Amino acid sequence: QVQLVESGGGLVKPGGSLRLSCAASGFTFSDYYMSWIRQAPGKGLEWVSYISSSSSYTNYADSVKGRFTISRDNAKNSLYLQMNSLRAEDTAVYYCARARPRPPPGAMSHFDYWGQGTLVTVSS
Amino acid sequence: EIVLTQSPGTLSLSPGERATLSCRASQSVSSSYLAWYQQKPGQAPRLLIYGASSRATGIPDRFSGSGSGTDFTLTISRLEPEDFAVYYCQQYGSSPRLTFGGGTKVEIK
Numbered sequence: 467q468v469q470l471v472e473s474g475g476g477l478v479k480p481g482g483s484l485r486l487s488c489a490a491s492g493f494t495f496s497d498y499y500m501s502w503i504r505q506a507p508g509k510g511l512e513w514v515s516y517i518s519s520s521s522s523y524t525n526y527a528d529s530v531k532g533r534f535t536i537s538r539d540n541a542k543n544s545l546y547l548q549m550n551s552l553r554a555e556d557t558a559v560y561y562c563a564r565a566r567p568r569p570p571p572g573a574m575s576h577f578d579y580w581g582q583g584t585l586v587t588v589s590s
Numbered sequence: 591e592i593v594l595t596q597s598p599g600t601l602s603l604s605p606g607e608r609a610t611l612s613c614r615a616s617q618s619v620s621s622s623y624l625a626w627y628q629q630k631p632g633q634a635p636r637l638l639i640y641g642a643s644s645r646a647t648g649i650p651d652r653f654s655g656s657g658s659g660t661d662f663t664l665t666i667s668r669l670e671p672e673d674f675a676v677y678y679c680q681q682y683g684s685s686p687r688l689t690f691g692g693g694t695k696v697e698i699k
Contacts, residue, residue: 516688574685
């Protein structure tokens with residue numbers, strides 16, 4: 467069965483860095499686009515970033531552009547999010563999610579599987 | 591960026607009643623690239639509907655989606671106890687800019 471397991475969350479000071487990981491299993495990882503979506507405590511969902519199946523396309527929300535970097539290792543069935551220059555407003559549960567590609571190249575689709583999330587807290 | 595506005599913010603209903611949730615987009619959502627998700631406390635979201643009206647795998651047929659352009663609806667025909675949750679719409683027609691609505695909470699009356 468499809469499984470997505472996030473790790474790497476924790477408490478970090480403002481201006482600090484953190485790297486999140488998402489381990490995928492139960493499907494052919496290299497066939498799917500992957501994304502990070504976050505949810506601040508008591509708030510709604512916010513798309514953060516996505517990456518195409520072969521890493522040819524990446525995109526970021528304006529709120530994280532220039533600070534976060536998404537990457538993947540298809541040989542390890544893993545997705546990553548490098549988060550730098552963290553701010554208090556980045557505090558959230560971060561979910562990784564899977565999406566099928568759709569035309570045109572680089573376009574995202576709906577998210578059919580989600581991990582359970584990892585909590586990132588940015589506080590001094 | 592397409593802004594999605596969900597209404598009402600909270601829907602108070604009893605089990606067995608019909609629930610109608612609205613999602614309105616600030617611009618037309620191309621090719622009806624709109625999805626609905628259900629989220630229960632402490633859990634990840636679960637895909638219910640994609641392409642505005644297609645049910646995801648394993649989703650009961652009491653859940654249905656409709657709409658096009660800027661107006662979309664999620665209908666739960668008869669609420670079961672496990673359906674009380676928060677529901678989000680999401681558009682992916684304007685990829686790479688993906689957006690979610692603010693959510694509708696369906697609570698027990």
